[in-house]
Amino acid sequence: xxxxxxxxxxxxxxxxxxxxxxxxxxxxxxxxxxxxxxxxxxxxxxxxxxxxxxxxxxxxxxxxxxxxxxxxxxxxxxxxxxxxxxxxxxxxxxxxxxxxxxx
Numbered sequence: 577x578x579x580x581x582x583x584x585x586x587x588x589x590x591x592x593x594x595x596x597x598x599x600x601x602x603x604x605x606x607x608x609x610x611x612x613x614x615x616x617x618x619x620x621x622x623x624x625x626x627x628x629x630x631x632x633x634x635x636x637x638x639x640x641x642x643x644x645x646x647x648x649x650x651x652x653x654x655x656x657x658x659x660x661x662x663x664x665x666x667x668x669x670x671x672x673x674x675x676x677x678x679x
Contacts, residue, residue: 579606580607580610581606594660594661595661595666596657596659596660596661597638597647597656597657597658597660597661598634598637598638598657598658599634599661600641600647600661600669601634601637601638601641601646601647601657602633602637604669604673605636605637605640605641606637608640608677613677615640617640617643617644618636618639618640619639619640619642620639621635621638621639621642623652624649624653624654624655625654626654626656629655629656629657630655630658631657631658634657638655638657641669642655644676645672646669646672646673646676647669
């Protein structure tokens with residue numbers, strides 16, 4: 577109801593689908609905006625060779641989560657934005673987000 581989690585389009589939500597790293601970034605970014613957290617940080621993503629793979633809707637959120645070390649590269653030069661997040665990655669991402677923003 578607050579626009580934090582959105583579907584693929586008006587007819588498709590995909591609740592049973594795996595979540596990608598860029599989808600995680602978008603959800604956390606929208607949640608931070610909803611809660612009034614500072615969302616002005618933005619990382620330079622040019623060091624990642626796959627930055628062009630980031631979906632248009634997720635560029636700003638990936639840059640924000642990366643600047644805050646919430647979602648980091650899979651390697652020094654790749655983000656793998658459309659790759660599925662593993663359970664361990666989701667746990668680490670949520671932990672980093674909570675440590676920095678949820679007080």
